[in-house]
Amino acid sequence: MTEGMRAKSGGMTEPAGATAPSSSLIPYPSSLGLRTQVLLWGAQRASAAVLALCVLVHLATIIYAVRGGLSAAEILARTSGSMAWAIFYGVFVAAVAVHAPIGLRNVVAETFGWRGRGLDVCVLLVGIVLALWGWRAVYAVVGSRIA
Amino acid sequence: MSATLKVRVWRGTESGSYQDFPVPRHESQTVLDVVTHIQRKLDPTLSYRYACRVGMCGSCAMTVNGKARWTCRTHVSVVADGDRVEIGPLRNLPVVKDLVADMAPFFDKWAAAKGRFKGTATRHDDFARVQPDSPKRKLVDESIECIGCGVCYSSCDVVTWKPDYLGPAALTRAWTLVNDVRDDAQRERLEAVAGDAGCHSCHTHMSCTERCPKALSPTAGIAGLKRAVLSAALKGEL
Numbered sequence: 001m002t003e004g005m006r007a008k009s010g011g012m013t014e015p016a017g018a019t020a021p022s023s024s025l026i027p028y029p030s031s032l033g034l035r036t037q038v039l040l041w042g043a044q045r046a047s048a049a050v051l052a053l054c055v056l057v058h059l060a061t062i063i064y065a066v067r068g069g070l071s072a073a074e075i076l077a078r079t080s081g082s083m084a085w086a087i088f089y090g091v092f093v094a095a096v097a098v099h100a101p102i103g104l105r106n107v108v109a110e111t112f113g114w115r116g117r118g119l120d121v122c123v124l125l126v127g128i129v130l131a132l133w134g135w136r137a138v139y140a141v142v143g144s145r146i147a
Numbered sequence: 148m149s150a151t152l153k154v155r156v157w158r159g160t161e162s163g164s165y166q167d168f169p170v171p172r173h174e175s176q177t178v179l180d181v182v183t184h185i186q187r188k189l190d191p192t193l194s195y196r197y198a199c200r201v202g203m204c205g206s207c208a209m210t211v212n213g214k215a216r217w218t219c220r221t222h223v224s225v226v227a228d229g230d231r232v233e234i235g236p237l238r239n240l241p242v243v244k245d246l247v248a249d250m251a252p253f254f255d256k257w258a259a260a261k262g263r264f265k266g267t268a269t270r271h272d273d274f275a276r277v278q279p280d281s282p283k284r285k286l287v288d289e290s291i292e293c294i295g296c297g298v299c300y301s302s303c304d305v306v307t308w309k310p311d312y313l314g315p316a317a318l319t320r321a322w323t324l325v326n327d328v329r330d331d332a333q334r335e336r337l338e339a340v341a342g343d344a345g346c347h348s349c350h351t352h353m354s355c356t357e358r359c360p361k362a363l364s365p366t367a368g369i370a371g372l373k374r375a376v377l378s379a380a381l382k383g384e385l
Contacts, residue, residue, distance in 0.1 A: 034338060034341050034342045034385060035383075035385045037347065038341050038347060038376055038377055038380040038385060039377075039380055039381075041347040041377065042377045042380070042381070106348070109309065109343070110305070110308035110309055111308070115343075
């Protein structure tokens with residue numbers, strides 16, 4: 001291409017003052033490593049599978065148990081001292097304590113744009129509180145006569 | 148069917164407003180025909196982008212009556228609300244002017260997702276022989292026809308909520324390469340598409356799959372990536 005052609009073509013060079021569009025890509029702020037992020041996703045899927053089963057059993061039990069009314073005494077009569085219910089609801093609570101904080105982390109990040117270590121610590125605390133609260137409730141209805 | 152369409156077209160950049168244009172209605176008229184009529188007959192300052200006009204190049208996507216579509220292959224008769232058509236730029240991308248969206252962030256994410264083939268063969272090697280009916284090649288077939296129009300990206304809620312999310316198109320491109328037996332950048336690619344800004348952010352809303360004009364399923368490809376990345380993470384390869 002001759003210099004004359006280059007000058008005529010006009011579009012061969014960037015006009016003065018033009019800048020390339022800047023990239024919108026910024027590193028995703030997270031205090032967690034990539035592998036941990038992926039394993040969290042896996043843990044949420046696995047806990048969801050456990051929850052699907054637990055919720056079904058829980059709902060079926062409720063429907064079965066409320067026939068003819070329901071009282072605290074009836075519930076305790078069925079659950080107190082039962083290792084099977086203790087294990088079942090213990091696992092249920094564990095699945096909730098894993099599943100809910102991971103989901104909450106995503107919801108908060110997407111809704112409010114809050115990310116990073118502060119959020120990760122917060123949802124970890126939520127998970128711990130859910131676990132302790134839940135297991136305390138499990139102990140209250142089944143644990144008193146075990147051991 | 149009235150003889151005139153009432154067309155509202157976005158004018159401006161990120162801020163702006165819709166402008167009304169009366170456009171004669173024709174048989175088999177596409178949305179791109181409508182925009183072209185406005186630009187050529189009514190207001191030459193209207194900016195829009197197109198190239199091939201036959202659904203190959205992926206440059207004419209716009210938001211038509213609230214949904215992202217390729218305008219060259221979208222008939223007015225299919226999308227008009229009575230005689231009303233509202234045309235705006237693609238969502239989730241910066242607006243350059245009027246109906247022209249800045250595609251730079253979209254293609255930057257293709258690069259970030261390692262959407263480039265990296266082979267090991269040289270010109271001295273024989274052709275790679277990939278059986279068309281092999282499982283991996285079949286998976287490639289399901290995604291390879293992407294024309295990069297940005298309709299899926301514009302339709303994705305997760306991109307709206309999380310602007311650094313790679314998005315359906317970049318992840319679909321990565322998925323075709325994950326299944327390319329000749330490619331030698333698998334580990335880097337899985338790392339690039341993993342985690343909070345990658346495939347694991349997908350909520351499986353499937354808007355991308357519903358709106359893809361080429362009837363591809365980015366959702367299926369993203370699900371494949373999720374499994375591949377989790378498998379690598381569990382094996383300690385990530």
